[in-house]
Amino acid sequence: MQNIPSVDLRDFLSDDPVRKQKFVNEIGKAYEDIGFVALKGHFLDDQLVGNLYEEVRNFFNLPLATKEQYEIPGIGGQRGYVSFGKESAKGKSEGDLKEFFHFGQYVENDPVLEATYPANVTVNELANFNQVGKQTYQMLEKTGVYVLRALALYLGLDEYYFDNFVKNGNSILRPIHYPPITTEPKEAVRAAAHGDINLITLLMGAQGKGLQVQNHKGEWIDAIAEDDELVINVGDMLSRHSNNRLKSTIHQVVNPPRELWNTSRYSIPFFMHPVGTMPLNCLNNCIDKDNPKQYEDITAGEFLHERLVELGLIK
Template sequence: MDTVLDRPAPVADVASVSLADFAQDREAFAQALGHSFERYGFAVVSNHGISSELIARAEAASKALFALPVEAKLGYRPTGGGGQRGYTAFGVETAKDAKAVDLKEFWHVGRELPQGHRYADRMPPNIWPQELADFRAVMLELFAAFEATGLRLLEAIARHLGLAPDFFEDTVSEGNSVLRLLHYPPVQGGGPSIRAGAHEDINTITLLLGAEEAGLEILDRDGKWLSVTPREGELAVNVGDMLQRLTNDRLRSTTHRVANPVSERRGHPRYSMPFFLHFRPDYLIETLPGCVDAAHPDRYPEPITAHEYLMQRLREIKLL
C-alpha cells in the first residue's frame, strides 16, 4: 500500500487559545482549553512563554545532532531502560498493535537528578553527544521552559475539572518528563510505514513544537482523520493516557499519527520537539471522585502508579 497522500486531511476545529489571556480571565481560558480536550483531546496554544530565540537554538542543535554520522549516533544508544534517554535509531519504534515500523529517529532528554536521588532507580541519567558542545545547555533550558508552560496549562485543566488550581503541582513535581527530538527523513517511495503510526501518548499532557510542517492528524469520533495545523511557533497540546485515566475518560487521549507528506513534500524532512509531561513515578493514578457519577461509573477501579503504567506501555510499543 502506498502511504504517500494526494491531499492533506480536513482541518480539525480544535480550540486555539493564547496563554497571554490566562492572566486576564483564568476561568474563560480554562473552559476553552478543557472543552477542546473533552471534544478532541487537542488544542493549539500561542503566546506560550517559550521564547522564539530558545526555540531556534534548540532546532539548530537538533538538526546538528541528526546530521551526525549514523555510527556516531548509534554509540549513544542506551542499554535497557526502554529508550528513555539518548538515541533511538530509525525504524525501531512501532505504534501499539502496528506491524509496520515508524519512519523516524529520535533522541530523549530527561530530568537531571542529583546523585542518590529517590527516583534515580526509575529515571536514568541523561546521555549527551560529545560532538556538540552546546547541546546539553540548550536542551536543559528548553526542558525547563516546557515544564513551566506545562504547569500553567495544568492549572487551567485543574480549574476546568473543578479542582484546586494547584492540584497538579505535587503530582508532576520531579515528574519523569521527557523531551523528545524527532527527525523524520524524506519519504522514500510507498510501503506500509508512515512517519508515526496511529497511537495515543502515555503521559499526562504533551506539548509539541514543530507541528507546523503538515502531517499531524487526529482520529475523530466518526473514524475520519483530521489535521491539526498550528502556525509557526505555536504549540499543539494534547491529553495523554495517564490524564485520561485519572479523569475517567472525561478528557480524551485521542489517537493521532504523523502521516506521510503529500507528493510534492515527500522529499522534505520533518523535525519536531514534543515534551511529554509526566507524573512523578510514585504518583498513584486513581480516578478523580468528581469524574465519577451514575452516568459515568469508574472505568479504572484499580489504581496504578505512574511508573508501573509507563513500564506497561513501553512494553506494548516494543521499547522494552
C-alpha cells in the same frame, strides 16, 4: 482556519479573573471535545526555538555510527538516541519512519528519585546541544505546569493539585527526525495512529501538514499550528485519571505527498509525566451514575511500564 481550538496562556496568567476563567473553560471544553489545542503565550522565545532546531538538525546530520554511540542498551530508549524504525505504535509490527533523541528530567533536591531515572546522555560532538535541550525542557515543563493548573480547576480540584506530582516527574523531551522517504513504504508511516501515554504532550513543529487527529466521528483532520503556537494534547494518564472526561485523542503523522518525499520533517514533543508513585485512580468527582468508573486503580509508574512493553521498547 485551524481545525483545533486556539487558546492563549496569557489569559490564564493575567490578573483578570474573568480572563483566567475564560482560559479554563476554553481549554477544558476543547479537551472534552477533541483532546487537542493550539496554545499561544507559552514560555519559549523565538531565539531558543531557533537555537533548538539548529542543534537538532546538527545532531541528526551526524554520521550514523556517531549517533549510535548514544543509543544506550537496557533502558527502553528513555534517554539518548533511538535509531530509525525502532519504535512502533501499540498493535503495529511496522516500525515508524523516524529516529529520535530523548532528554529526561533534571532532578532537583531528590537524590533518591534521581537514582531511579536513567542519566541524561551528553553528546560530545556538539558544544551547545545539551544546554539548549535542557533550557527547552525546562520552559516546556513550566508551560505544562500552568496548563495542568487550568485543568485542575476545570475538574473541580485545587489549582495546584498536579504541582507536586509533576515536580521532578519522569517527563521526556523528544526531538524527532523523519528522514526523506527513499523507497515506497509498505505499511509504515512516519508515526502510526496512537494515543500518548503521559498526562499532556506539548508539541513543537506542527506548523506544516502531517499531524492528524481523529475526531469523534472517526474522521482524520489536520492539526496545524501557527508559528507561535504549541499543539498540546491530553495523554492516556490524564484521560484515565479523569475517568475519560478529558479525551486522549488518537493521532498520527502521515507520509507527505510523493513530491515531498525528499524532505526531512522535524517535530519536538515534550511528554509530561508525573512521578511514578502518582495514583491514576479515577477521580471521585469524575464518577457518577451516568459515568461509572471505567478503569482499575494503577500508579503512573506501573502504567508507563505496561505501555513501554506494548511499544516494544522494553522486552
